[in-house]
Amino acid sequence: MSWIDWLVLSVTILFIVIYGIYKSRGSKNIDGYLLGDRSLPWYNVGLSVMATQASAITFLSAPGLAYSDGMRFVQFYFGLPIAMIILCITFVPIYHKLKVYTAYEFLEQRFDLKTRAFTAFLFLIQRGLSTGITIYAPSIILSTILNINTTYTTLFIGSVVVLYTVYGGTKAVSYTQMLQMSIIFCGMFLAGFMVVQLLPGDVGFVKALKIAGKMDRMNVIDWNFDLNNRYTVWTGIIGGLFLQLSYFGTDQSQVGRYLTGSSVGQSRMGLLMNGMLKIPMQFLILLIGILVFTFYQYQKPPVFFNSYEVNKIENSSYKAEFKEREQDFNLAFADKNTKVLALDKALNTNQNVEQASAEVKEANENLEQKRLDALAVMKKNNPDADLDDTNYVFLTFVTQHLPKGLIGLLIAIVCMASMGSTASALNSLASTTSVDIYKRLINKTGSDLKYLNISKITTFFWGVISIAMALFASKLGNLLEAVNILGSLFYGTILGIFLVAFYFKSVGGKAVFYGAIITEVFVFIAFKYDWMAYLWLNLFGCILVIVFGLLLQSIFKEKKTAQ
Structure with missing residues (x-):
């Protein structure tokens, strides 16, 4: 990169970090540190929700996935708008009414402590591992630019994010994410425009898509019902719906985003904003990958992008x-x-x-x-x-073919996206550990200052764990798929527990607790032996929790009657 690119990259990231720390000053208690005093407007909530989901993986891996596999991944998000409507009607008002810090507090009120602790444990495992993947994504960028091992760049990126998240809490996360998403939208639009400009003179936008289509890359819709096909309309609408319901409804990294809303209405509007914008945004990011694919039909690509x-x-x-x-x-x-x-x-x-x-x-x-x-x-x-180089396709195009200045901006965008989603995840891991574990099980009568300090310590702890996980992320293939596969191993079970809590009042804590444990065993077996595409695991796990919960409740009830 040129000195102009390094200047743009450094100034952009430094400005974002300083802005977030400045806006988060004054968080003197756990409510301000973890939930931003529940005072943020809907547009801040909406952009924060989008930024939490749209990590560096989205902007780094999605174009590479489109380059190698076409547009069909966009079907993954088809269930998202339906999920947002369901959440606005059910989950959001319940969480606001109970004034919870985490989603799992509700489960103790509905069931018992062990169910709350088990669900929080599942979340901590899943989010702790997947956060490492989001840290690894931007380390690929710096590794490629500096031509050094990703171990060193992973340690650097992880340390920067951990430091400003520990200091600023959720306000630092939310305000930096709002600014990040604004810059990201502009930068990705410029990237798409520049790809078209770099195509041969007689190959415009429409012809580029036609050429890609003739090479089976414009496969946006697949109506075939096949349990082993990862991306079809049905896996997106059904399997994706349950994944999105669990992610946005029970994953503290997202629940913590919309609990910062100043009212139920502000939280709802933020979620609906995400539901309306996410599919078009993902479509356009994948489309950039298609344009890059067409570009490399005229310009020789490297034999290997890494x-x-x-x-x-x-x-x-x-x-x-x-x-x-x-x-x-x-x-x-x-x-x-x-x-x-x-x-x-x-x-x-x-x-x-x-x-x-x-x-x-x-x-x-x-x-x-x-x-x-x-x-x-x-x-x-x-x-x-690692022979999967899809994570490097867009990065290679940016660094080798875009003009000076824009390279630095786009690389800053990917780094910022990682910082935003990683900061949200660390904040959610800290809130779950400090509220659901420490405050509930270890020290129930501590002061606000004590809980605030514990939240900062647990933020740092999970930062270290996530960085450690990031060091192994290179073995996971395409990062975008890896993070969703990892989530699908746990989200169905977690969502099933919440749906039982909301809609099956006859089922008690003992039945749902053991039902969830049995379900998780079945989910891992289904994944290990490849019974179905990973998106279906979300539906599979959710249904099993409900079925086992009802079955075990009837068994426990019969035993109690007999006694």
């Missing part, structure tokens, strides 16, 4: 062999490029389009095989090498 791994093999004994495979790849691209130009011409004349499209697909398969041959050499050199 330059750090490439540099390692180029300094090894396998360098000559890798260079041979790379040359084969270059020749295959030249052949494919000829076929792409023929397809371009066919689209102009509307003649022989299908034949040209078939030839491009065949040439693309040949190119992919040459790429795999090169990666096989890379694997020989380093058996632990």
Whole structure:
């Protein structure tokens, strides 16, 4: 990067951090530290909710996912607007009426302490692990730019976020997120505009999408009902609905965002804002990935987008062999490029389009095989090498092809997105640990100052745990999918517990507690043996908790009657 990019990057991030700390001054008690004194307006709530979900993973991995797999991931969000409406009607007024700090306080009032503690424990495991993934995402950026190991950049990024979150609490999180999302929207729009400008002169926006479509990348809608297909309309509307209900309704990282609203109405408007904007935003981010894909049909892509791994093999004994495979790849691209130009011409004349499209697909398969041959050499050199480079596609495009200044801004955007979502997660982990564990089980009569200090200590503790997890995140493949798979292992069970609490008044704490434990075992078995696509695990877990809860309640009731 140029000195201009470094200046833009540094000033943007520094301004965001200072602004958040300035706006959060004066948090002298646990209510102000964890919930911002419940005083924030709807637009602040809405942007904070979006920023918590839209981590660096969204802006780094989503374009790469579209590049390799097309637009079908957008179906993942089809259940979101329905989930927002349900939450506004049910969860939000209950949480505000009870004036809880965390979602899990409600469960003790409805069931018992062990159910509250178990649900909080599931959340802490899931969110603690996934927060590490969100820290790892921007460390990829700095690693690529500086050409150093991600271990060092992970430690740096994690430390910065932990420090300002420990100091400022939820107000620092919310105010920085509001500013972050404003900059992010502008930056991503500029990125999309620049991709189109960098395409060949006669290839505009519409033709770029047509070319991508002929290569099976514009697969936005899939109506097939297939339990093993990760992304269809049905997995999005049904499986995605239950995932979003659990994430926004029971995950403290999101509940804590809209509990900061000054009223039920402000919280509801913030959630509805998220429901209306999230799908268009995700669609546009994926669309940028499609445009980058079209760009690389004319401009030769690297054989492997992770330059750090490439540099390692180029300094090894396998360098000559890798260079041979790379040359084969270059020749295959030249052949494919000829076929792409023929397809371009066919689209102009509307003649022989299908034949040209078939030839491009065949040439693309040949190119992919040459790429795999090169990666096989890379694997020989380093058996632990991560061969999934989708997280590096957009980053490579930005750093190699965008103008000075804009590179720094876009990299700052990805870093800010990570900081925002990570800060929200750390804040939620701290509130759950301090309120549901420390305040409830260890010290019930402490002062406000004591609880405030414990909240800061637990924020720091979870920051360390998350950084440790981030150091292993490189083994998880595409980060966007990894974080959602991890959530799906727990969200169905957690949502089932809450739905039983709301709608099945006959079921007691003992039945739902043991039902949830049995369910979690079944969910892990279903995942291990690949019974269904991961989004269905949310529905599967939710239904099992309800069924086991009702069944066990009837058994316990019969035993009690017999006695």
